[in-house]
Amino acid sequence: MSRRCVLLAVLACGMAAWALSPAAASEDVWLVDGGLVVAMDEAGTIIPGGAVAVRGNRIEAVGPAADLARRFPGARCLDASGRIIMPGLINAHTHVPMTLFRGVADDLDLTGFLYGRIFPLEARFVDEEFVRWGTRLACLELLRGGVTTFVDMYYFEDAIAEEAARCGMRAVVGESLIDFPAPDNKTWADALAYMERFLVRWRGHPLITPAVAPHATYTVSADHLREAHALAAKHDVPMLMHLAEARYEVEFVREKHGKGPVEYVASLGILDDRVVAAHMIFPSPAEIALLAEHKVGVAHCPQSNMKGASGVAPVPALLAAGVAVGLGTDGAASNNDLSLWEEMDTAAKLHKVTSGDPKVLNARTALAMATRLGAKAVGLQNVIGSLEAGKRADLILVRTDGLHQIPHYDPYSLLVYSTKASDVDTVIIDGKVVMLAGRVLTVSEAAVRERVAAYQERIAASLEPRK
Amino acid sequence: MSRRCVLLAVLACGMAAWALSPAAASEDVWLVDGGLVVAMDEAGTIIPGGAVAVRGNRIEAVGPAADLARRFPGARCLDASGRIIMPGLINAHTHVPMTLFRGVADDLDLTGFLYGRIFPLEARFVDEEFVRWGTRLACLELLRGGVTTFVDMYYFEDAIAEEAARCGMRAVVGESLIDFPAPDNKTWADALAYMERFLVRWRGHPLITPAVAPHATYTVSADHLREAHALAAKHDVPMLMHLAEARYEVEFVREKHGKGPVEYVASLGILDDRVVAAHMIFPSPAEIALLAEHKVGVAHCPQSNMKGASGVAPVPALLAAGVAVGLGTDGAASNNDLSLWEEMDTAAKLHKVTSGDPKVLNARTALAMATRLGAKAVGLQNVIGSLEAGKRADLILVRTDGLHQIPHYDPYSLLVYSTKASDVDTVIIDGKVVMLAGRVLTVSEAAVRERVAAYQERIAASLEPRK
Numbered sequence: 001m002s003r004r005c006v007l008l009a010v011l012a013c014g015m016a017a018w019a020l021s022p023a024a025a026s027e028d029v030w031l032v033d034g035g036l037v038v039a040m041d042e043a044g045t046i047i048p049g050g051a052v053a054v055r056g057n058r059i060e061a062v063g064p065a066a067d068l069a070r071r072f073p074g075a076r077c078l079d080a081s082g083r084i085i086m087p088g089l090i091n092a093h094t095h096v097p098m099t100l101f102r103g104v105a106d107d108l109d110l111t112g113f114l115y116g117r118i119f120p121l122e123a124r125f126v127d128e129e130f131v132r133w134g135t136r137l138a139c140l141e142l143l144r145g146g147v148t149t150f151v152d153m154y155y156f157e158d159a160i161a162e163e164a165a166r167c168g169m170r171a172v173v174g175e176s177l178i179d180f181p182a183p184d185n186k187t188w189a190d191a192l193a194y195m196e197r198f199l200v201r202w203r204g205h206p207l208i209t210p211a212v213a214p215h216a217t218y219t220v221s222a223d224h225l226r227e228a229h230a231l232a233a234k235h236d237v238p239m240l241m242h243l244a245e246a247r248y249e250v251e252f253v254r255e256k257h258g259k260g261p262v263e264y265v266a267s268l269g270i271l272d273d274r275v276v277a278a279h280m281i282f283p284s285p286a287e288i289a290l291l292a293e294h295k296v297g298v299a300h301c302p303q304s305n306m307k308g309a310s311g312v313a314p315v316p317a318l319l320a321a322g323v324a325v326g327l328g329t330d331g332a333a334s335n336n337d338l339s340l341w342e343e344m345d346t347a348a349k350l351h352k353v354t355s356g357d358p359k360v361l362n363a364r365t366a367l368a369m370a371t372r373l374g375a376k377a378v379g380l381q382n383v384i385g386s387l388e389a390g391k392r393a394d395l396i397l398v399r400t401d402g403l404h405q406i407p408h409y410d411p412y413s414l415l416v417y418s419t420k421a422s423d424v425d426t427v428i429i430d431g432k433v434v435m436l437a438g439r440v441l442t443v444s445e446a447a448v449r450e451r452v453a454a455y456q457e458r459i460a461a462s463l464e465p466r467k
Numbered sequence: 468m469s470r471r472c473v474l475l476a477v478l479a480c481g482m483a484a485w486a487l488s489p490a491a492a493s494e495d496v497w498l499v500d501g502g503l504v505v506a507m508d509e510a511g512t513i514i515p516g517g518a519v520a521v522r523g524n525r526i527e528a529v530g531p532a533a534d535l536a537r538r539f540p541g542a543r544c545l546d547a548s549g550r551i552i553m554p555g556l557i558n559a560h561t562h563v564p565m566t567l568f569r570g571v572a573d574d575l576d577l578t579g580f581l582y583g584r585i586f587p588l589e590a591r592f593v594d595e596e597f598v599r600w601g602t603r604l605a606c607l608e609l610l611r612g613g614v615t616t617f618v619d620m621y622y623f624e625d626a627i628a629e630e631a632a633r634c635g636m637r638a639v640v641g642e643s644l645i646d647f648p649a650p651d652n653k654t655w656a657d658a659l660a661y662m663e664r665f666l667v668r669w670r671g672h673p674l675i676t677p678a679v680a681p682h683a684t685y686t687v688s689a690d691h692l693r694e695a696h697a698l699a700a701k702h703d704v705p706m707l708m709h710l711a712e713a714r715y716e717v718e719f720v721r722e723k724h725g726k727g728p729v730e731y732v733a734s735l736g737i738l739d740d741r742v743v744a745a746h747m748i749f750p751s752p753a754e755i756a757l758l759a760e761h762k763v764g765v766a767h768c769p770q771s772n773m774k775g776a777s778g779v780a781p782v783p784a785l786l787a788a789g790v791a792v793g794l795g796t797d798g799a800a801s802n803n804d805l806s807l808w809e810e811m812d813t814a815a816k817l818h819k820v821t822s823g824d825p826k827v828l829n830a831r832t833a834l835a836m837a838t839r840l841g842a843k844a845v846g847l848q849n850v851i852g853s854l855e856a857g858k859r860a861d862l863i864l865v866r867t868d869g870l871h872q873i874p875h876y877d878p879y880s881l882l883v884y885s886t887k888a889s890d891v892d893t894v895i896i897d898g899k900v901v902m903l904a905g906r907v908l909t910v911s912e913a914a915v916r917e918r919v920a921a922y923q924e925r926i927a928a929s930l931e932p933r934k
Contacts, residue, residue: 102873103880107815107829141870306816307884309825336884337871346813348574349773350820358776362574403608404804404888406569406916407923409930413570417774417803421871422889449873456874463876 022076022433029055029072032428033065035080035397038411039387040087040371044364046411051077052085054393057206057431062387078433080397083425084411087386088148088170088394089340090374093240093278093299093328095154096164097126097134099141100455101333104463110246110308118333125459126183131156132163133451136443139167141338143440145421148394148429151276151299151328151378153213153240155184158198161208168434168442170394172276172378173202174213174240177228179220188224192231199235206430209380211276213240217261218252222268229270238274238379244287245279246310262287271296276378278328279304280318281311288314292321297377300369302346304330315351316360324381326374327366339421340370348416363412397426489543489900496522496539499895500532502547502864505878506854507554507838511831513878518544519552521860524673524898529854545900547864550892551878554853555615555637555861556807557841560707560745560766560795562621563631564593564601566608567922568800571930577713577775585800592926593650598623599630600918603910606634608805610907612888615861615896618743618766618795618845620680620707622651625665628675635901635909637861639743639845640669641680641707644695646687655691659698666702673897676847678743680707684728685719689735696737705741705846711754712746713777729754738763743845745795746771747785748778755781759788764844767836769813771797782818783827791848793841794833806888807837815883830879864893 023030030053037050039062051065053072061068069075105117131154142150149170152160157175164171175198176182177191185191195212202210212235214220214228232239244250244261253261262283265271273295280298283291291298300313318325327343329335344366351361375385384394399405400414402423408414427435434442489497497520504517506529518532520539528535536542572584598621609617616637619627624642631638642665643649644658652658662679669677679702681687681695699706711717711728720728729750732738740762747765750758758765767780785792794810796802811833818828842852851861866872867881869890875881894902901909 100874102875103884104876106877106880106884107826109825113825137870137873144870303816306820307825309819309823309827311823312820336880339871342809342812345809346816349770349813352776353773353779356776356778358576358580358774359574360776401916403604403611403912404806406604406919407567407926408569409571409923409927410573413573413803417570417573420887420889422887445870449868452873456876459874460876 022078023054027056029053029060029075031065031068031072031075031077032080032085032395032397033068033077035083035085036411037062037387038084038086038415040368041386041388042372050085052387052393052395054428054431057392059387059389059391059393061389078426082401083397083399084415085387085395085397086415087371087384088396088427088429089146089370090326090378090385091142091147091150091329091338091340092276092326092374092377093301093330094138094150094152094338095331096138096150096152096160097131097154098331098333099138099338100125100130100134100452100459101331103332103336104459105333106336113308121459121462122183124462125455126155128156128159130455131159133448133455135160135163136167136448137452138332138338139164139169140440140443140445140448143167143169143427143435144424144438145339145341146396146398146424146427147338147340148396148427149380149384151240153278155182157210158201161202161210165205165207166442168207168429168432170207170384170429172209172211172238172240172380174211174238176213176215177220177224178215179224192227195231199231199237203235209237211238211240216242216245216249217264218249225265226268226270232274238276239270240276240278242279243277244282247282250282260284260287262290266290266294274379279310279313281305281313283314285317288317288321288323291318291323296323297379298323298325299328299377300325300347301328301330301335302343302350304335306346306350307335312350312354315347316355319365324373324376325369326377327369341419341421344370344416363410363416366416367412393428393431395428396424399423399425489545490521494523496520496527496542498532498535498539498542498544499547499552499862499864500535500544502550502552503878504529504854505551505553505882507835508853508855509839517552519854519860519862521895521898524859526854526856526858526860528856545893549868550864550866551882552854552862552864553882554838554851555863555894555896556613556837557793557845557852558609558614558617558796558805558807559743559793559841559844560768560797561605561617561619561805562798563605563617563619563627564598564621565798565800566605566805567592567597567601567919567926568798570799570803571926572800573803580775588926588929589650591929592922593622595623595626597922598626600915600922602627602630603634603915604919605799605805606631606636607907607910607912607915610634610636610894610902611891611905612806612808613863613865613891613894614805614807615863615894616847616851618707620745622649624677625668628669628677632672632674633909635674635896635899637674637851637896639676639678639705639707639847641678641705643680643682644687644691645682646691659694662698666698666704670702676704678705678707683709683712683716684731685716692732693735693737699741705743706737707743707745709746710744711749714749717749727751727754729757733757733761741846746777746780748772748780750781752784755784755788755790758785758790763790764846765790765792766795766844767792767814768795768797768802768810769817770810771802773813773817774802779817779821782814783822786832791840791843792836793844794836808886808888811837811883830877830883833883834879860895860898862895863891866890866892
């Protein structure tokens with residue numbers, strides 16, 4: 001067909017490549033066409049030989065390729081034949097700079113992990129420069145694996161937001177608040193001042209949603225939790241926190257306040273739909289009802305929770321109660337890669353074996369957790385998470401011809417149980433091509449590799465005396 | 468260095484490529500050199516800048532590259548710089564032809580899986596031709612992911628052995644015995660006659676170990692189990708079976724024989740070191756002691772057991788008792804790919820979370836299960852499973868520079884928690900290069916793809932009326 005065109009070679013030239021899209025002018029419609037559309041909308045729309053029309057940073061239409069070709073005659077197009085066209089994946093909980101600590105503290109108990117390794121390493125190495133390079137490495141890995149949005153909690157989130165935006169990634173960036181000196185802000189007053197500036201700076205950005213991120217119930221006082229929530233409400237941004245993530249937390253809160261962690265947060269009057277609660281391993285049935293009632297989003301991190309021997313979140317019960325549950329990888333020091341494909345696969349399998357019911361969480365639900373439900377969990381349900389007209393154009397093309405993928409009989413099974421991060425071919429975020437045929441167009445991979453190698457050498461050297 | 472040489476381009480020409488090795492004559496020593504050797508021997512030998520010397524189909528020496536270069540002056544070499552040199556992985560339990568049924572029966576209960584899907588599909592599609600093409604596809608996927616040995620239980624194992632050997636793979640091929648008509652043999656007498664011919668035919672083959680594979684305690688009578696074992700003993704081959712794999716099996720055996728499945732098999736006088744027991748989810752403590760006492764090998768299939776909601780095998784207890792536990796993927800209808808990397812990762816994580824102890828199964832042990840312990844579990848401990856002089860030259864080169872792998876601080880963590888099947892670069896089996904830089908040299912991938920597509924179409928068409 002004459003309207004098929006190879007117009008993207010220019011993207012490889014490297015100069016501001018991410019700003020380019022196949023459209024000639026920014027409001028021209030262009031098509032991603034000829035693939036199997038897996039829309040991940042509520043109806044479960046699947047369109048063989050389908051297409052997505054993109055205008056600016058939004059999805060203009062989704063439908064059969066032939067229909068969209070008639071509707072948008074002469075539109076430029078990106079060929080997706082032999083590929084699945086689906087919404088980009090959402091990593092609902094991570095700590096991106098910690099990629100530089102990948103695998104540095106494995107097979108340890110919590111004390112050995114945190115106090116023996118992570119806290120001393122953070123004290124020694126984490127500064128703004130570290131955060132920038134760790135974020136760049138994470139963005140490369142995330143994009144390579146088809147993640148278009150990540151939700152982060154760490155320090156120097158201003159720098160993380162800058163790097164994510166520069167990489168062309170969508171991100172909810174939560175600056176951490178904690179009741180002891182952090183790598184970026186040494187006092188609560190400093191942290192609040194930083195937070196105000198940070199929330200104002202990123203307001204209305206097309207890719208970045210700033211957020212307030214009080215660390216947890218056992219590291220932030222009741223007054224400070226209320227202050228954090230008031231700030232989130234004032235600026236109308238999400239509030240990210242770890243919640244019901246550890247046995248010692250449940251014991252700590254129960255001893256101090258006589259209730260479970262979710263009940264405790266509710267009693268502070270701050271449990272609402274802006275809260276994104278990471279891990280949520282130990283809610284009681286009453287607390288699950290509270291989460292549903294208050295429309296709290298949950299970020300489930302199955303692999304991290306397994307590796308840390310933390311426990312198994314009651315995901316089938318949360319979903320049955322109507323709680324929006326997304327999927328997160330957690331940081332690479334906890335669970336050593338950032339593949340959402342493995343989290344989907346693991347989530348489905350883990351809940352089957354722990355419930356004894358192989359139907360309890362099927363492939364379609366696992367995929368929804370990484371897309372539509374994940375978007376809802378983090379408050380972006382009107383923006384991303386499915387291929388529907390009016391949403392932002394965050395989509396990925398996935399190869400389906402890997403030796404580990406053929407033959408295939410069902411697209412959800414194929415995507416959840418056989419597909420790997422390395423099968424992602426192309427990534428489009430906010431209407432812009434950010435990765436094409438496996439090559440990221442926004443970050444210098446060579447520069448990142450060079451700096452990562454330098455950090456590896458310094459960090460490894462610091463570990464040796466303790467071995 | 469002048470002795471470094473690119474001599475393998477000729478392998479790409481395709482004609483009988485697998486028979487070639489970098490050595491000029493079959494008994495010349497050649498080196499795989501310059502990589503990080505992770506030997507997986509008992510001592511845990513690790514050699515940066517290491518090398519493996521290969522003579523014929525055996526490992527001649529393992530050591531620092533400089534030492535081996537002095538010891539074997541003028542030897543040809545395959546550059547492994549930037550890569551890990553390690554023993555090939557052992558898939559201790561699978562059903563290779565079932566790759567053609569990949570994902571055809573997901574998210575179903577056992578009845579829906581077996582009786583609703585798998586048994587009718589097997590009755591309709593499984594013949595010798597099906598088995599050959601399914602095996603070829605599986606061999607491609609296994610090689611791509613660094614598996615050098617697989618242990619199979621299915622039908623038409625003569626054809627599976629032929630295909631594995633043609634692909635240059637090592638395999639323990641167990642012809643199934645079952646008390647109802649099978650796709651290849653309709654009666655017990657036919658099956659025994661087939662088995663005798665099969666065991667004689669493959670005796671002494673450099674790559675193939677034939678085996679007797681009575682299906683399970685609930686599908687093969689006591690007399691037939693004894694006959695199967697007698698045949699295995701007569702020919703001195705392994706006996707593969709599913710054992711303690713399902714709750715209904717435990718209940719069935721307990722009701723019928725008043726004991727657990729392992730105790731029952733022991734009571735038949737056939738529990739010994741030639742038995743490889745797949746799954747082993749439900750042994751009692753007394754049965755674990757029996758397994759250790761009788762030196763039974765176990766094939767643990769964590770992902771398949773999770774996906775089927777079967778249960779969690781007591782692997783830490785089995786290992787503590789001294790039982791050799793290997794890792795298997797099971798067939799691709801149960802657990803939809805054949806990646807041993809994911810089984811290692813999952814095994815470590817699953818046992819941490821179910822025991823509540825993050826130290827209970829570390830990365831080094833998980834890797835041992837896929838190599839040295841797996842070899843021991845299947846009776847090949849003197850042949851494969853580690854890089855040691857005298858063992859067969861089954862080794863793989865693994866890239867370590869993936870964006871999901873950097874930085875790294877420990878080779879075992881890197882291999883188990885970050886590395887994927889797609890990171891395997893080169894595969895050498897029995898001294899021959901079978902995959903080079905990601906390209907398999909023994910099977911026509913194009914021909915396999917064409918036939919897989921045809922099977923997919925026929926099988927998918929047969930499913931539609933039931934949807």
